[in-house]
Amino acid sequence: MTIRVFNRIALFRAERSMSRKDLADAVEVNPQTIGYLERGDYSPSLELGMKIAATFNVRVEMLFSLEPFESVADVLRRAGDAR
Amino acid sequence: MTSFLSSLTALSSTRYWGLLMIPSLLIGYGIINNNADAYLPLGVTGLLLGMIGFFMTIRSAYHRNRKSKKAALDERQLLVLMRASSYAFRGLAVLILLILLYGSFATQPERQWWFPRMSSEWRSLIMPTALILPLLPAIVAEWLEPSMDDEEI
Numbered sequence: 001m002t003i004r005v006f007n008r009i010a011l012f013r014a015e016r017s018m019s020r021k022d023l024a025d026a027v028e029v030n031p032q033t034i035g036y037l038e039r040g041d042y043s044p045s046l047e048l049g050m051k052i053a054a055t056f057n058v059r060v061e062m063l064f065s066l067e068p069f070e071s072v073a074d075v076l077r078r079a080g081d082a083r
Numbered sequence: 084m085t086s087f088l089s090s091l092t093a094l095s096s097t098r099y100w101g102l103l104m105i106p107s108l109l110i111g112y113g114i115i116n117n118n119a120d121a122y123l124p125l126g127v128t129g130l131l132l133g134m135i136g137f138f139m140t141i142r143s144a145y146h147r148n149r150k151s152k153k154a155a156l157d158e159r160q161l162l163v164l165m166r167a168s169s170y171a172f173r174g175l176a177v178l179i180l181l182i183l184l185y186g187s188f189a190t191q192p193e194r195q196w197w198f199p200r201m202s203s204e205w206r207s208l209i210m211p212t213a214l215i216l217p218l219l220p221a222i223v224a225e226w227l228e229p230s231m232d233d234e235e236i
Contacts, residue, residue, distance in 0.1 A: 028157070030156075030159070030160055033157050033158075033159045033160070042159050045158050048158060
């Protein structure tokens with residue numbers, strides 16, 4: 001059984017206005033691999049995961065999780081309700 | 084009409100050319116090598132389609148690797164290639180088994196099934212097989228992982 005690894009690569013990439021090619025060049029993989037990662041079709045090795053996290057300057061667990069991430073809209077809505 | 088046109092676009096995909104290459108080369112080369120004049124147009128067509136399929140498969144394999152930085156395959160590409168090679172050679176093993184089974188039936192005296200017996204018949208299988216074998220993993224990889232032409236980068 002394959003365990004699915006969820007990630008926020010697309011979110012961080014969009015926030016930093018990086019194209020898939022920019023990120024692929026930074027972590028030395030094929031741009032298509034970034035697409036596969038973002039769609040959840042491929043789970044990266046520990047090395048690649050750490051390289052991507054280092055590129056975004058965040059901790060690995062902020063980028064990858066075995067549980068689905070909460071959507072940004074939900075987080076913002078909750079933060080708005082808390083105010 | 085639209086679906087017909089889109090099916091034509093799909094046929095231009097290298098994945099179909101790879102599949103087409105295998106029977107085309109075997110039939111085309113077999114007919115021409117055995118001087119079967121009655122089937123010459125079929126042989127020439129088969130050989131032409133087979134060679135187009137051969138170069139399309141080489142082109143797609145080159146295209147797949149060319150996009151990689153430093154011309155090296157990354158971990159996902161290596162995984163795809165390993166899976167493709169594994170499927171391709173497992174398929175080949177099954178095919179060889181089927182040929183052996185067919186051969187054991189076809190060569191029994193009470194049956195008159197065709198089976199390569201003369202050296203020229205065997206030779207006509209060697210050349211297309213030698214062309215197809217190295218490209219088998221590339222053909223399977225094209226089905227496991229479509230070309231990145233339409234990938235948004």
